[in-house]
Amino acid sequence: MACVVSAGFVSCMEESPNPVVFDQVLQSTTVRNRLLTPVIIFRNSAPIDTLPARTDRSYALGQKGVFRHAWRILAPIGIDGKPAGIEPTGELGIQYAINAEYTIENDDAPGGTIFTPRVANLTGHDLNLTANYQEDDEFRSTLVIARNQNIQLTHSPYFYWNSSSNIVLDEIGGPGIYYFKRDTTGDGGRSRFLQIDDSTSSYNGAGLTMPLVAF
Amino acid sequence: MIKPAISLFLSALVFTAADTYAQEHEPSAPLPDNEASSMGVVIAAKGGAVLTMPRGTFPSIIVGESGEGTGDFPGGDSRTATGYRWGVAMLIPFNKSLGLSLDVGSMLHAADYQATATHPALLYRAQTAQLGVGLQGNIYTNPRTFWSSKSGVGGEGLRAIYLDGGVDIGLATVANRVEVTRTDSVGQQQTTTGSFENNEPFRTPVALRFSAGLRYAFSPHIELQVESGYSLAFNSVFSSTVLQNNNFTVDHLFVGLGLGYRW
Numbered sequence: 001m002a003c004v005v006s007a008g009f010v011s012c013m014e015e016s017p018n019p020v021v022f023d024q025v026l027q028s029t030t031v032r033n034r035l036l037t038p039v040i041i042f043r044n045s046a047p048i049d050t051l052p053a054r055t056d057r058s059y060a061l062g063q064k065g066v067f068r069h070a071w072r073i074l075a076p077i078g079i080d081g082k083p084a085g086i087e088p089t090g091e092l093g094i095q096y097a098i099n100a101e102y103t104i105e106n107d108d109a110p111g112g113t114i115f116t117p118r119v120a121n122l123t124g125h126d127l128n129l130t131a132n133y134q135e136d137d138e139f140r141s142t143l144v145i146a147r148n149q150n151i152q153l154t155h156s157p158y159f160y161w162n163s164s165s166n167i168v169l170d171e172i173g174g175p176g177i178y179y180f181k182r183d184t185t186g187d188g189g190r191s192r193f194l195q196i197d198d199s200t201s202s203y204n205g206a207g208l209t210m211p212l213v214a215f
Numbered sequence: 216m217i218k219p220a221i222s223l224f225l226s227a228l229v230f231t232a233a234d235t236y237a238q239e240h241e242p243s244a245p246l247p248d249n250e251a252s253s254m255g256v257v258i259a260a261k262g263g264a265v266l267t268m269p270r271g272t273f274p275s276i277i278v279g280e281s282g283e284g285t286g287d288f289p290g291g292d293s294r295t296a297t298g299y300r301w302g303v304a305m306l307i308p309f310n311k312s313l314g315l316s317l318d319v320g321s322m323l324h325a326a327d328y329q330a331t332a333t334h335p336a337l338l339y340r341a342q343t344a345q346l347g348v349g350l351q352g353n354i355y356t357n358p359r360t361f362w363s364s365k366s367g368v369g370g371e372g373l374r375a376i377y378l379d380g381g382v383d384i385g386l387a388t389v390a391n392r393v394e395v396t397r398t399d400s401v402g403q404q405q406t407t408t409g410s411f412e413n414n415e416p417f418r419t420p421v422a423l424r425f426s427a428g429l430r431y432a433f434s435p436h437i438e439l440q441v442e443s444g445y446s447l448a449f450n451s452v453f454s455s456t457v458l459q460n461n462n463f464t465v466d467h468l469f470v471g472l473g474l475g476y477r478w
Contacts, residue, residue: 012321012342013340013390014390015390015392015410016408016409016410017410018278018279018408018410019279019280019411019412020277020393020409020410020411021276021277022274022276022277022453022458023286024274024275024458064277065277065281066277066279066280093415094413096416096457097456097457098457
């Protein structure tokens with residue numbers, strides 16, 4: 001008998017890939033989007049809605065059967081017409097509850113925790129944003145943060161959060177470069193601190209960083 | 216005549232008590248090499264068979280992406296099904312007759328329903344990670360089994376008979392599997408298998424556990440444990456947030472052996 005380790009426990013029973021659900025009518029699916037970006041909601045691989053940032057919405061179901069839900073980030077578009085952040089797809093799994101509730105937070109993304117930089121551009125130039133510069137998951141976006149403006153918190157770009165995450169802001173047409181890192185020790189004061197803001201209850205689960213001020 | 220009789224009785228009583236005490240404590244001086252303590256902790260590898268008796272109604276289910284409902288499975292259509300349980304058991308004595316029993320392990324149990332005119336045959340199996348916590352009290356102990364002489368004589372035999380009571384908690388459902396067997400129009404049996412994809416449908420099962428057993432010493436430190444117990448479930452298997460008005464529960468009878476080391 002083959003045994004496998006699953007969730008820290010030894011299992012000696014082979015599970016079937018065939019799903020089992022209860023023979024009951026499922027009434028609704030509620031999704032809470034805690035991210036600062038719209039997400040596309042899928043039911044059995046078909047999109048059913050685009051849920052705006054920081055919004056809850058219920059979707060009627062009224063049927064029996066196997067229903068799988070998923071979500072995908074809709075990243076803002078850069079000036080090159082391409083997504084200016086990652087767009088991972090997260091699985092919510094088979095719905096078992098008659099009225100199911102799912103919450104999408106920054107640590108629910110497949111591949112790891114994600115974050116979005118809270119940038120205040122107080123310079124006289126537009127800024128261009130690069131995340132995780134010189135890391136394996138470097139993302140050079142063409143998102144422009146206009147001079148004397150904050151980054152939009154209703155449609156923010158997301159990136160993977162790792163031990164070396166950083167944000168680089170380049171002045172477009174100017175000489176300035178602003179560098180924010182998680183670990184600023186030993187770099188002679190060239191960078192500033194990058195940290196997810198867990199203390200602001202109104203942005204819990206969003207993965208928003210503490211303000212990154214370029215001036 | 217009465218006073219001498221009382222004196223004689225009391226003398227005999229004291230003598231008997233002293234003799235018993237001396238017999239119990241006699242080995243404490245010369246044989247530390249081959250001696251375990253009745254207050255010593257016991258750790259044992261334990262395993263055995265589990266007989267599961269379902270109560271209530273197993274709910275109608277749909278197996279597969281486009282399957283049809285099976286219909287409810289009343290408790291009267293169930294058969295006792297066998298599984299197994301294995302793990303590590305620990306006894307921490309408070310004194311010579313009472314201790315804390317801990318049991319960590321894995322249990323595979325099953326609920327088996329025969330086919331009727333209203334539903335097909337169903338075999339539901341689940342493997343759960345179990346934690347048992349209880350109080351264990353000895354109703355018989357033989358202190359001579361805790362030590363042997365320098366020549367190796369003694370230190371074996373029936374050591375204790377005990378009763379145990381506590382709770383048995385299913386920490387998590389590690390795996391599950393459902394087999395539904397239907398008979399088609401030409402009499403062929405078709406079996407469809409499936410699994411609940413995640414733990415959302417399951418509660419954390421808690422059961423009241425009673426057991427009785429004995430410990431047999433092969434040597435002062437090595438002992439065999441033979442135990443039989445019954446777990447009476449407090450709550451239903453499936454979560455009420457997922458499935459309303461369902462009372463499907465599982466009770467278990469356990470018969471097993473353990474081999475342990477006593478300090």
